[in-house]
Every structure is written in C-alpha cells, then in structure tokens.
Amino acid sequence: MNKDFKLSDIPKHNIYQVPEGYFDRLPMRVMERTTATGNQHHSPVYTSLWQALRVAVAPFILLLVFVGAYFLSTPTQKAGNASIANLPDQEIVDYLTTYAQVEATDLAELSVADKDITSDFLNISPNVAESELEYYQLNEEPF
Amino acid sequence: MEDKELLEKFANPESRNLAFNQLVRKYQQKVYWHIRKMVIDHEDADDLTQEVFIKVWKNLENFRQDAQLYTWLYRIATNECLTFLSSKKRKFFLPINDVAAELAEKIDSSPDIAGDEIQLKLQKALLRLPDKQRLVFNMKYYDDLKYEEISEILGTSVGALKASYHHAVKKIEEFLKQD
Numbered sequence: 001m002n003k004d005f006k007l008s009d010i011p012k013h014n015i016y017q018v019p020e021g022y023f024d025r026l027p028m029r030v031m032e033r034t035t036a037t038g039n040q041h042h043s044p045v046y047t048s049l050w051q052a053l054r055v056a057v058a059p060f061i062l063l064l065v066f067v068g069a070y071f072l073s074t075p076t077q078k079a080g081n082a083s084i085a086n087l088p089d090q091e092i093v094d095y096l097t098t099y100a101q102v103e104a105t106d107l108a109e110l111s112v113a114d115k116d117i118t119s120d121f122l123n124i125s126p127n128v129a130e131s132e133l134e135y136y137q138l139n140e141e142p143f
Numbered sequence: 144m145e146d147k148e149l150l151e152k153f154a155n156p157e158s159r160n161l162a163f164n165q166l167v168r169k170y171q172q173k174v175y176w177h178i179r180k181m182v183i184d185h186e187d188a189d190d191l192t193q194e195v196f197i198k199v200w201k202n203l204e205n206f207r208q209d210a211q212l213y214t215w216l217y218r219i220a221t222n223e224c225l226t227f228l229s230s231k232k233r234k235f236f237l238p239i240n241d242v243a244a245e246l247a248e249k250i251d252s253s254p255d256i257a258g259d260e261i262q263l264k265l266q267k268a269l270l271r272l273p274d275k276q277r278l279v280f281n282m283k284y285y286d287d288l289k290y291e292e293i294s295e296i297l298g299t300s301v302g303a304l305k306a307s308y309h310h311a312v313k314k315i316e317e318f319l320k321q322d
Contacts, residue, residue, distance in 0.1 A: 005320050007312050010265055012285065015250075015258030016179050022189075026175075027167040030196045034163065037197065 144169070146212040153203055163203075167196055170213060173286070174220045180281045181274070183246045185255055191223045198223075210295065216268040217288075217296045221278060228274050229258075243270040261319070268318040272311055279304055280311040 084092075144165055152162035174195055175178045179188035198219055206215060232242050247267045250256055258266075269277050278297065283304075290301045297304070 007284075007316055007319075010319075012259055013262055013265060014176070015183075015256055015262050016183075017255040017257060018175075019186060019255070023171055023175075026171050026189075026192070029165055030167050030171075030193055030200075031160065031164055033161075033193060033197055034200045037201070067307070078212075130253060135204060 147208075150203070150206070150208065150212070163200060166199070166203075170216050171196075173213065174216055177217060177281065177286065178224055180269075180285065181277065183249045183256075183270075184253070187227065191220070191227055195220045195223055211292070214295045217282070219227050219277060221296060224278070225274060231241060245272050252316055264319060265315065267276075268315045272314060276307050276311050278313075279307045283308050 145208065147164050149162050149169075152158040153166070155162075159254070171192065173190060175192045178191045178195070182188050182191065195216070199216065207211070228242065247270050248261055250266050250270075254264075256263075269280065272280065279293060281300075282293050282296070283290070287294075290304050293304050294301050295301075299307075
C-alpha cells in the first residue's frame with residue numbers, strides 16, 4: 001500500500017447494514033417495552049410524596065419494633081415469677097437443701113418451712129457436726 | 144419537533160407516549176449506529192439500543208435541560224457500549240485483543256456487513272484501538288461531533304480528546320500501510 005497513505009483518502013462509508021424495515025419497527029418495539037415497564041413510571045409529585053412518607057414512617061416502624069420487643073420480653077418474666085409463686089413451699093425447701101448453698105440463718109428466717117427440717121440444721125449437736133465434717137473430704141487446694 | 148417541545152409533551156402524562164415515540168423516531172438511528180460501530184453485531188446493537196431508550200424513558204423526567212438531549216442520549220449509549228464490551232471480556236476471560244479478534248471475525252463473516260477491502264480493513268484497524276479511543280474516533284470521524292460535544296458526552300477535556308483522536312488516526316494509518 002502507498003507509504004504516503006492518509007485516512008482522508010478513504011471515502012467515509014457505512015459498511016454495516018440493518019434488516020429491511022428495522023427502523024420502522026424499532027419505535028414500536030421500544031414502546032411495547034415501555035408499556036410493560038410503564039406501570040412503574042411515577043410522576044414527580046408521586047415520587048416526592050412517597051419519599052416524604054418513607055421518612056415519616058421510618059421512626060414509627062422503629063417505635064413499633066421497640067414496643068413489640070418490650071411486650072415480648074415482659075410476659076416471660078411475669079410468667080417466671082408466677083410459676084415460682086405457685087410452687088409448694090416444701091418443694092422449694094427440698095430444692096434449696098439439695099442444690100443451693102443455704103446458710104443456717106436462711107432456714108431460720110424461713111418461717112413457713114417445715115420445722116422438722118430446719119430444726120435438723122439449727123439444733124445439731126457438736127458431735128454430730130464433727131462426724132459430718134469428717135465424712136466429707138475437704139478440698140486441699142488453697143483458695 | 145424541537146427537543147424542548149418533546150420534553151414539554153413528555154412531562155404531560157396525556158401526551159407522554161406520543162412524545163416518547165417521536166423522540167425514539169428522531170434519535171434511533173444516531174443511537175443505533177453509534178452502538179453498532181462499537182459492538183459490530185446487529186443483534187447486540189439492537190438489544191443495546193432498546194436498553195438505551197428504556198433508560199431514557201425511565202430517566203427523562205430527571206433530565207437537566209442545561210445539557211443537549213442528544214449528548215445525553217450519546218452518553219447513555221456510550222455507557223451501555225462500554226459496559227457491554229467490558230462484560231464480554233470478563234464473561235469469556237478473554238484479553239482485549241481476543242475480543243477484538245472475535246469482532247474482526249464478525250466483520251469478515253457477517254452477512255449484514257458489506258464493503259470494499261479498504262473499508263473492511265479500516266473497521267478492523269479501529270478494533271485495535273482501546274474502546275474509549277475508538278469511541279472518540281467514531282464520534283469525530285463518522286458522526287462529525289465537535290470536540291466540545293464529545294467532551295460533554297465522555298467527560299474528558301477537549302485537549303485530551305484532540306490528542307486521542309490524533310493518535311488514533313496515526314495508528315489507523317500505520318495499520319492500513321501494512322501489507
């Protein structure tokens with residue numbers, strides 16, 4: 001090819017072709033698609049109203065979440081208290097003597113408890129107490 | 144119909160469809176050919192052209208009238224082209240030259256591309272340019288847009304566009320001198 005070749009030597013020509021009648025049909029095809037998406041098209045007034053409504057509704061929804069969380073958590077505590085109150089005193093004493101570390105004063109203050117059980121702890125003789133202590137091996141690890 | 148009148152009619156819900164139809168008829172060829180020269184394949188150009196006008200439909204009410212409508216359309220079409228081409232490269236894990244080779248193959252084999260040898264070679268030379276430089280060349284050489292208009296479309300300075308076009312022409316001429 002000529003070494004002095006310039007781009008301006010080539011005539012501008014569009015080598016690409018389209019199917020016959022393509023540009024006659026294209027607007028209709030586009031309009032069909034806009035009709036399909038047309039329901040999503042909102043006027044500026046609608047858009048601004050919706051934006052304002054979203055800002056107003058957001059704190060209200062947040063408040064509902066907090067209120068809902070409060071009412072969901074509160075009845076659980078009441079139910080817990082109610083279930084303990086319904087337990088027989090004997091059952092509570094049995095539970096505490098088995099699982100809890102109970103001081104002698106706790107039992108002395110428990111006026112409603114079984115007197116026989118509390119007296120076993122309160123009126124224990126020194127000899128019995130000593131034999132009970134010897135029965136259990138004390139932990140030798142320093143505190 | 145003038146752009147201003149089209150926009151006014153589009154703003155009115157009663158005449159919106161009619162105005163948009165007229166807008167598509169007015170600009171469809173500019174948009175299509177701008178895209179076609181970038182993606183080469185008619186089916187791809189057809190899909191992208193429709194996508195451009197769907198975006199125009201959705202966003203025309205937000206269009207700022209301090210810009211020209213056709214430069215805004217060009218900008219949307221340009222973005223669609225660049226997104227399409229970059230996704231094509233990512234999708235097939237192909238380096239840029241392989242996508243260019245694929246498009247060059249279409250120039251040789253597509254039944255709806257017809258031209259003499261030098262015209263076909265010119266199109267293949269264009270495919271060797273980076274996408275943005277090819278855009279600049281097409282808008283200046285084929286569409287006769289002013290540098291200021293291209294600057295508005297691409298958001299690039301006029302000086303950079305002039306340099307880009309100058310280098311593009313040099314590269315193309317070098318390619319065409321080969322063989």
